[in-house]
Amino acid sequence: xxxxxxxxxxxxxRERVGLPWWLLGATLLVLVQSTQSQNLYGTPEExxxxxxxxxxxxxxxAMSGPTRLLDSIGGEVMFEIFAFTAIVVALMTMFLVGxxxxxxxxxxxxxxxxxxxxxxxxxxxxxxxxxxxxDLSAGLLVFAATYGTGxxxxxxxxxxxxVAAVGVTFAALTAVAAQLFENTRAVxxxxxxxxxxxxxxxxxxxxxxxxxxxxxxxxxxxxxFPYAGDRWWxxxxxxxxxxxxxxxxxxxxxxxxxxxxxxxxxxxRATASPALGNAFGLAWxxxxxxxxxxxxxxxxxxxxxxxxxxxIEQYVEDNPEIAQFLAGGxxxxxxxYLALTVSLSALIASAYGVTxxxxxxxxxxSGRAEPVLATRTxxxxxxxxxxxxxxxxxxxxxxAIGTGEGLAYALTVSDLGQVPRLIGVAFAYLPAVWxxxxxxxxxxxxxxxxxxxxxxxxxxxxxxxxxFADSFDLPxxxxxxxxxxxxPRVPLDTLTVAPLLIIGMIAAAxxxxxxxxxxxxxxxx
Amino acid sequence: xNRFSGPAISITAxxxxxxxxxxxxxxxxSVAAGExxxxxxxxxxxxxxxxxxxxxxxxxxxxxAVMLGQDPWRDAVALHGRLAYVPGDxxxxxxxxxxxxxxxxxxxxxxxxxxxxxxxxxxxxxDPSKKxxxxxxxxxxxxxxxxxxxxDAELLLLDEPTSGLDPLMESAFQxxxxxxxxxxxxxxxxxxxxxxxxxxxxxxxIIRLGRRVESGTLRELRHLTRTSIIxxxxxxxxxxxxxxxxxxxxxxxxxxxxxxxxxxxDAVVRRLxxxxxxxxxxxxxxxxxxxLRHYGDDGARIPAVSS
Numbered sequence: 001x002x003x004x005x006x007x008x009x010x011x012x013x014r015e016r017v018g019l020p021w022w023l024l025g026a027t028l029l030v031l032v033q034s035t036q037s038q039n040l041y042g043t044p045e046e047x048x049x050x051x052x053x054x055x056x057x058x059x060x061x062a063m064s065g066p067t068r069l070l071d072s073i074g075g076e077v078m079f080e081i082f083a084f085t086a087i088v089v090a091l092m093t094m095f096l097v098g099x100x101x102x103x104x105x106x107x108x109x110x111x112x113x114x115x116x117x118x119x120x121x122x123x124x125x126x127x128x129x130x131x132x133x134x135d136l137s138a139g140l141l142v143f144a145a146t147y148g149t150g151x152x153x154x155x156x157x158x159x160x161x162x163v164a165a166v167g168v169t170f171a172a173l174t175a176v177a178a179q180l181f182e183n184t185r186a187v188x189x190x191x192x193x194x195x196x197x198x199x200x201x202x203x204x205x206x207x208x209x210x211x212x213x214x215x216x217x218x219x220x221x222x223x224x225f226p227y228a229g230d231r232w233w234x235x236x237x238x239x240x241x242x243x244x245x246x247x248x249x250x251x252x253x254x255x256x257x258x259x260x261x262x263x264x265x266x267x268x269r270a271t272a273s274p275a276l277g278n279a280f281g282l283a284w285x286x287x288x289x290x291x292x293x294x295x296x297x298x299x300x301x302x303x304x305x306x307x308x309x310x311x312i313e314q315y316v317e318d319n320p321e322i323a324q325f326l327a328g329g330x331x332x333x334x335x336x337y338l339a340l341t342v343s344l345s346a347l348i349a350s351a352y353g354v355t356x357x358x359x360x361x362x363x364x365x366s367g368r369a370e371p372v373l374a375t376r377t378x379x380x381x382x383x384x385x386x387x388x389x390x391x392x393x394x395x396x397x398x399x400a401i402g403t404g405e406g407l408a409y410a411l412t413v414s415d416l417g418q419v420p421r422l423i424g425v426a427f428a429y430l431p432a433v434w435x436x437x438x439x440x441x442x443x444x445x446x447x448x449x450x451x452x453x454x455x456x457x458x459x460x461x462x463x464x465x466x467x468f469a470d471s472f473d474l475p476x477x478x479x480x481x482x483x484x485x486x487x488p489r490v491p492l493d494t495l496t497v498a499p500l501l502i503i504g505m506i507a508a509a510x511x512x513x514x515x516x517x518x519x520x521x522x523x524x525x
Numbered sequence: 526x527n528r529f530s531g532p533a534i535s536i537t538a539x540x541x542x543x544x545x546x547x548x549x550x551x552x553x554x555s556v557a558a559g560e561x562x563x564x565x566x567x568x569x570x571x572x573x574x575x576x577x578x579x580x581x582x583x584x585x586x587x588x589x590a591v592m593l594g595q596d597p598w599r600d601a602v603a604l605h606g607r608l609a610y611v612p613g614d615x616x617x618x619x620x621x622x623x624x625x626x627x628x629x630x631x632x633x634x635x636x637x638x639x640x641x642x643x644x645x646x647x648x649x650x651x652d653p654s655k656k657x658x659x660x661x662x663x664x665x666x667x668x669x670x671x672x673x674x675x676x677d678a679e680l681l682l683l684d685e686p687t688s689g690l691d692p693l694m695e696s697a698f699q700x701x702x703x704x705x706x707x708x709x710x711x712x713x714x715x716x717x718x719x720x721x722x723x724x725x726x727x728x729x730x731i732i733r734l735g736r737r738v739e740s741g742t743l744r745e746l747r748h749l750t751r752t753s754i755i756x757x758x759x760x761x762x763x764x765x766x767x768x769x770x771x772x773x774x775x776x777x778x779x780x781x782x783x784x785x786x787x788x789x790x791d792a793v794v795r796r797l798x799x800x801x802x803x804x805x806x807x808x809x810x811x812x813x814x815x816x817l818r819h820y821g822d823d824g825a826r827i828p829a830v831s832s
Contacts, residue, residue, distance in 0.1 A: 106658075182659075183658060183659075185620075265656070265659065267622075267654040267655065268621075268622035268624075268625070268654050268655065268656050269622055269624060269625055269654065270622065270624040270653040270654040271624050271625070271628055271653070272624065272625040272626075272627075272628035272629050272632070273625075276621075276625055276628070276629050277628075277629065277632040277633075278632065278633060279633065281629075282618075282629060285621065286618060286620075289620075366616050367612070367614065367616045368616050368617065368618060370577075370580075370582065370612060371610060371612060371615075371630055371669065371672070372630070372633065373580070373581075373582060373605075374580050374582075374605055374608075374610035374682075375605050375630060375633035375634040375635070376602050376605045376606045376633060376634060376635050377602075377605075377633050378601070378602045520584070521584075522582070522583045522584060523577075523582040523583065524577065524582055524583070
């Protein structure tokens, strides 16, 4: 353990830029939810209405938490946001511990450290201490955000402690995974799998008799019922589990060689499959894992949106203030809701498109594209390979959104015809997504160094005018450049093809111009 | 295969700047077809920039470059089917195995000899089924080398291809390059390892600050530099200091150690002979000495180049 304190100081220094953002993100989630919930359901009648609408909606319960939380307004805040805050804090903790244990070991940095007067267990102990400090800060910030927005002090303290406890559990879990696997990606993969399972178990448990929720660290946290009974004893579960896991991690660490894992890494193919024979095969291979993640995530998001579709009319009747967020007002509530949620999902799909096109820059700046372009692969083919994946991938993402939202909505209204209808709706937003992709290609071609900021600013602009133009009374001209604002808001508006064709043509022109830029510039900047 | 008969590479007055930094400053370089050409220079002298221009990755500001009779910028794709490139700093895709990278690059290059690939895997002792993230620097270098050498390209552009290889692998590499030369193919070998260049190269170009400062066969280059002599004679060696071309003389009665301009070597030896030579050691200048003389602080032969 020699050197733990010194290492901890050094780790804090390395994290001083990234860590505050994670903490800020988790705090904002709670802060926004608390303010919004107290505005919308501030009176006991409004809360009772909500209990009535949501109490019978299995999909919402599965997404959020146990309905007992809906007994008080503070509990309502926890019902909506606890699971997501816990996920953010768990991910933050996972990356903290992973980065300072297995990632450092894999990169060879830890070797340098360990050659100094640093004990075998010191890096792990320091990483866990770091994670503990971060989780403690997250807990304090959750307390500050809830208590600060007027919720009772006892429940706020418990909410903070419960969030921190979930974080600590995942710190210990990551510590064990870091001993098992040789590479960092496998560590993150395993922990993320457990996190997903924790969310799923509590979803099934909360929707059913609650038994499975007791197998989930997120479930443990929720079942302290902050503001709705305030019981502290379930926190013993995460604390005991964490202690046992830390002891296990320390024991495993003492039994393995430096740099090795207890699960040997699998060998890959010695020869390339026929699919990996050109630039397109390579781009597909490189982007496939990320695409699978985005598509699965967007399908789940669509399903979450779709499952609420049927209750939305009742919900808006109970909470008329909501109607101001819906373009069609109270008259065509469901269609406005579907149009809003699909276009929001399309924005997320365009974020996928941007990351996919920016893969070009990652390949270029890392030097990996150089040997590829030294073969018969032309710049056009290289550019097209990743762009085609982005275009097809975003089409797949829109298909997933339409299918997810369509299926969930179809099940609640018992009308399978909603599936093809919502798939059609989703594809109406595809040209707008493609235009964002094409703008990114344009930037990669002409302003490679600024491509990432340009692309993300474009997405950010579309998001801001899409989400806030109406509620902030932004003047109409500010929206006009957004392809999402130009897209007919189906199914609320009728579908007209002309704007989609124009958006598509602008996209094609941008992409072609982007290629012209790439063709004439120096490569590798 | 229809080979090109003119010079494999012909570069004249090539210039390339990055902002205010002049990477290439009217560089000349000529590589004959069928030769192994050593391309020497310290870090930052413009070797990699030159190769990137030849690959059509960078566009020269001025000057001309012709490779295998084609324009590296305009005819990049056609040329790339005729050459193989091995970078000096190899980065690979972490989730793809070495074997897959070799096959992928081979297929993208067009001409790919599977038997040659398998033979090279054995020669360089590389496990092709490991993911690239687990490879050491030397192993990543081997992946790029095998991918390059497995092709039967007319021209090999090698940018410090053996950095990170152990002596055993270095000798395997030299064996492969000799084979390439026997097959009549051309190699441009940028290198830091002077022993490798001495062992492999027919001709050498030395560049500094983006300019060629020397070019020729090793024999020609040696002629321009000094030979070290250690001599012991029966008679005292008093008047050696006055001989033309003698430098850095250390005289101890009947023994002397000095450097002599290789051009004056014959005259000096003739003057020593009558003194009754008991022993004579003559060491031709190593490439390393030549190299250091071009880049050393004394700067005697370094032409004034402003950057």
